[in-house]
Amino acid sequence: MTALTSDYLSLGLDVEPVDKLIDSKTWKIIANEDEIIKIKQSGKKTGQLKLLVFSAKESLFKLLFPLINRTFSFDAASVCLSETNPSNQFIIKLRKELHPRLR
Structure with missing residues (x-):
């Protein structure tokens, strides 16, 4: 993926194998x-x-870390999956204030 730096402040992209399993722990x-x-x-x-x-x-972490220069845990955000969209689109919402400009 490429983008002009004049068009975007940051880019968050995560690539995972589609068959990767997330264990219960x-x-x-x-x-x-x-x-x-x-x-x-x-x-x-x-x-x-x-x-x-x-x-x-x-992806959110990779997007925000260069902008806020702060680490944060998984509980800082919530993923809202679309119940009606077969392509698994989602909305991600911040649950914690990570930076004054991000509310």
């Missing part, structure tokens, strides 16, 4: 209670959705 670190419940109730393949949540949060 790691999943409890990555996901918040709402994400765990929604994925269980979704009726979709949970392995792919868990990987999507992980990759979304990793």
Whole structure:
């Protein structure tokens, strides 16, 4: 992926093998209670959705770290999966204030 630096402040991109499995111990670190419940109730393949949540949060970290120069944990954000979209689109929301400009 390429982009003009004049067009973007930062870019967050995470690439994972589609068959990567997230074990239950790691999943409890990555996901918040709402994400765990929604994925269980979704009726979709949970392995792919868990990987999507992980990759979304990793992408957010890669996007924000160069801008705020601060590390943060997985619980700083929540991934809201689209229940009606088959392409697994999502919205990611900050749950904690990471920087005054990010609310």
